[in-house]
Amino acid sequence: MTSIELAADVVQWCRRLAACSETPGETRRPFLSPPMREVHEALAGWMRRLGMDVRIDAAGNLRGVYAAAGSAPGAAAGRRLFIGSHLDTVPNAGAFDGVLGVVLGIALVEHLRGRRLPFAIEVVGFSDEEGVRFGVPFIGSRALTGLLDDAVLACRDLGGRTVEDAIRDFGLDPARIPDAAAPDGSLGYLEFHIEQGPILENLNLPLAVVDAVAGQTRADVWFTGQAGHAGTTPMTLRRDGLAGAAVWIAEVEREAIHTSGLVATVGRVAVEPGAANVIPGRCELSLDVRHAADDVRTDAVGRLRRAAEDIASRRGLAAAWQPRLEQPSVRLDAELSSLLARALETAGFRAHRMTSGAGHDAMIVAGRMPAGMVFLRCAGGISHHPAESVREDDVAAALEAGLGFLNALERSHG
Ligand SMILES: [Zn+2]
Incomplete structure (x- = not known):
């Protein structure tokens, strides 16, 4: 498949997953709500078809590992690049906030066409970033960084259930949350996300490298x-x-x-x-x-x-x-950011650098490993709204830049 064909698939995937919702007719998918299971099943099926090893960790994150060259599937540890974003949504959400970054991660693995790299790729779909259900955001990425503490687990939703209860209700074991933490020596984390603002559209650019979160x-x-x-x-x-x-x-x-x-x-x-x-x-x-x-x-x-x-x-x-x-503001990793900027330029795009005014999983993960982030232009800068939209050619640009980034990382870690 060409980048543009794969990009069309990515957009279709996002639109399809938007139907997995607590409320018929709109997209609403809080932390470990029943429709999250449908999203997990759909994406896990795709990941398995690509030869990835899939699990749901104890914080409800979807995790799929594409093993490194020469290592058996499921082999633990080793060098690993995380690519991800979140799968939860705000009420009456659009189809792309968060989900796009997870779907793009899987599509990037597909874009490798079976080629293995000297490091594993782990695609993560975080269970919670928006904080809608418990009023506390980043439950998923906190678990990956080993920062999901008892205070968060004790937070209650409007129905009186705690985060810990919700984890059990979903069939997961809160005692295993430490296993959700990324292994030491992880290579880094890459997140694709819609910009959720009007800057890229104003500059007439498909992508930007995010330097910092404000x-x-x-x-x-x-x-x-x-x-x-x-x-x-x-x-x-x-x-x-x-x-x-x-x-x-x-x-x-x-x-x-x-x-x-x-x-x-x-x-x-x-x-x-x-x-x-x-x-x-x-x-x-x-x-x-x-x-x-x-x-x-x-x-x-x-x-x-x-x-x-x-x-x-x-x-x-x-x-x-x-x-x-x-x-405080969070600086994203300078080295990963310049690798990303070079990958954008090699793919034929200007590498605009910008600050994110909104919080993202990358800012949490940056506390544990080098983190980099790429924004995609979104129509009208609209987000947290059903009108959220991305262009297929922008998604294709992200796939090309992502592949270039993986190749560059392969050269520096080969
Ligand atoms: Zn988001």
Whole structure:
């Protein structure tokens, strides 16, 4: 099969798997939900046809090993390249977020046409990345990195089942979770993922190499003044919490526009008491700030915090600030990234480098082994939505670049 024929298959696979869902008519597949079993069975069948050794690990990850040259199927340890992404979805999801990276991994093995490499390839379909069922993300990749701890296992879903219960309900043994950890000396991890944003489409490029996953600060912010009658309180005597918050929101936007690479969002606003004829006494806001460089992010957050205090004091308000999340950025492996960039160029594409604004399994796995990541253009930058879409020629580009990457890795590890 040519890359473009295989790419058409990949897209079809993703669209077919989108029908494995808890909710008929839409795609919804949380951690170890019954439709996850259908996905496992379908992909395991394909992997076995390619001569891969398949298992479901105790964290519910689908794992298929394509043995290295000269080693019997199932032979343990040895040098191993992981290729994967996640198989769970958000509610009302598209067909490509996560699944595409797993299907592309298997397609890459198929693209080898039976050729064995000096290292094994293990394709992983992570059981959970989105964190929809338990409110805690990355359950699958945490298990691969040996970081799935008791605190996560004790988290409960809305039905009161813990992660540990869910693992048992699925017929797996939580005591074997340590066996899910990648062996020491693993070569690395490669993840293909849709960009979930508009940059590649804007640049008219099919692929990009991801250099880093942005760090993130989240905080809740309050502006508190005095509620009052909207008809009887003159403008000069008001202490309007929402008006202060509005000035600050404009400042958040200005800060991000004037700081290269920074994105900042106020995504939630709650106004009290929230009546048309009452001056807002209090306004609560959420803040989300992301950047590839932690110092740029923390400096910007510091300025925004001081701006909130200044605006509040000028307007006779009180500003309060509650930190919610402080997540450092993650650099992906420089060597794997330049191998990937060269593979993109050899395949005839510009190797654009970019930061991921969203979290991905690669950032968790990077704590255990060298990790690299490639983004594929997605239509309109739309994701977490049924309209999610990728072009077959972009998938073909990813297959060609992926094959080039495997060849380069073969030369350096032969
Ligand atoms: Zn994803």
